[in-house]
Amino acid sequence: MKRSYTIVTLIMLTFFVISFLTNIIGALNPDFIQDFHLSLTLAALIPFAFFIAYGLVSIPTGILLEKYREKKIMIFGFVTAFVGSMILAIWPNYLTAIISLFIIGSGMAMLQVVINPLLRTAGGEKNYAFTSVLAQLIFGAASFLSPRAFTYVVGQLSGESGQKYAGIIPTGMSWIALYWIFALIALIMILIIALMKFPKVELNADEKAGSLKVHLALLKKPVVILYFLGIFFYVGTEQGLNNNISLLLQTLHGIDPATAADTLGNFWGYMTVGNILGLFLLKIMDSRILLKVFTVLAMISLGVGLFGSGSTVLYAFPMVGFFISVMYPIIFSLALNSMSEHHGSFAGILVTAIIGGAVMPLIMGAISDQFGLTAGMSVLFLTMAYILSIGFWAKPLINNATINSNKKQKDGR
Numbered sequence: 001m002k003r004s005y006t007i008v009t010l011i012m013l014t015f016f017v018i019s020f021l022t023n024i025i026g027a028l029n030p031d032f033i034q035d036f037h038l039s040l041t042l043a044a045l046i047p048f049a050f051f052i053a054y055g056l057v058s059i060p061t062g063i064l065l066e067k068y069r070e071k072k073i074m075i076f077g078f079v080t081a082f083v084g085s086m087i088l089a090i091w092p093n094y095l096t097a098i099i100s101l102f103i104i105g106s107g108m109a110m111l112q113v114v115i116n117p118l119l120r121t122a123g124g125e126k127n128y129a130f131t132s133v134l135a136q137l138i139f140g141a142a143s144f145l146s147p148r149a150f151t152y153v154v155g156q157l158s159g160e161s162g163q164k165y166a167g168i169i170p171t172g173m174s175w176i177a178l179y180w181i182f183a184l185i186a187l188i189m190i191l192i193i194a195l196m197k198f199p200k201v202e203l204n205a206d207e208k209a210g211s212l213k214v215h216l217a218l219l220k221k222p223v224v225i226l227y228f229l230g231i232f233f234y235v236g237t238e239q240g241l242n243n244n245i246s247l248l249l250q251t252l253h254g255i256d257p258a259t260a261a262d263t264l265g266n267f268w269g270y271m272t273v274g275n276i277l278g279l280f281l282l283k284i285m286d287s288r289i290l291l292k293v294f295t296v297l298a299m300i301s302l303g304v305g306l307f308g309s310g311s312t313v314l315y316a317f318p319m320v321g322f323f324i325s326v327m328y329p330i331i332f333s334l335a336l337n338s339m340s341e342h343h344g345s346f347a348g349i350l351v352t353a354i355i356g357g358a359v360m361p362l363i364m365g366a367i368s369d370q371f372g373l374t375a376g377m378s379v380l381f382l383t384m385a386y387i388l389s390i391g392f393w394a395k396p397l398i399n400n401a402t403i404n405s406n407k408k409q410k411d412g413r
Contacts, residue, residue, distance in 0.1 A: 008123045026239075026264055040366075041362070050105035051357035058109050058112070074110075074114050077114070078193065079186075087103065092170060113351065143265075223338055224346065228350065230353075231350050241317070245267060245317050246261055248374075266321075288394055294325075299385075302380060
């Protein structure tokens, strides 16, 4: 099939938008708490609403994709994101924040289901590894920029400069402007996609989302549940950090909101750098060893961030991002390489495990309300311990290709 670099560019842009809309939540969390007068538990329900949408929408979207195809699903995904953004922009309160984030999360889940197989077809199967890595880097770049966009927008609309927008942005809630911007971005993406011609995506039989019967059969296998929990705890760890870094720095260390937002941005920036390094390391060592080493270092960095003092915490949390960077791709690849069939359905189940980003912050919020924010974030030591265990019990049918393994294969010919 002829490659379409125009579609690849669109997919990269879509990855950027998904990341930008998703990971701004962490920077906004202190404002949600202050402006809506929330406990930490109630605040955690906001990202819960966003990520629970992945659990409810991912598999049904995979099934509908067979009928309605990529272009219609992508347009509907951005229409959904537009509606969700407008709800919070027009009626800013706690209830609409919950509804808005659930609707936006549903749109993002639809897009995630579509763009991965579309990227394989449009970019060419042989280039899929490269384009997937490029997509991850763009995702990380957007995550790095989104907290800084928050800081810029709030800075521009503070004081008298924000009075001209008083009709649409409530006084003291300049961050609401971001949701007007999100609505505009979604509208632009709808227009772009509507004007583009999409290639026909042909999935192999093993890549297609199977029936409900196939999914239920897979869920009876212990290895599926074990890897589901791996993705669940990884996304829970990532979003637990994303939602609480700024809050912890401001409340426990007295760091100003702009610096706290920059540190959160550095968390995502370092994750991108760690992802690049991980690509090279995976060429010289077994992925299970890399997972174990980086997870231990992530746990040490988290300890410094939670129990350290002074400027060390500003560096510790970005280093956590650096070390957790390899977790998601390694867990996902180990999972798929541990099954000999139904990879499409298994991948759908693993994407559903992104609901960990909903559940873990909620648990952390409840613990934080009772015992303090440090205790709540300490739960992440347990989630990382489970991820560490994967490096010991994983038995993939196919190991990751390394320079040494390739050399041995050539020498054996």
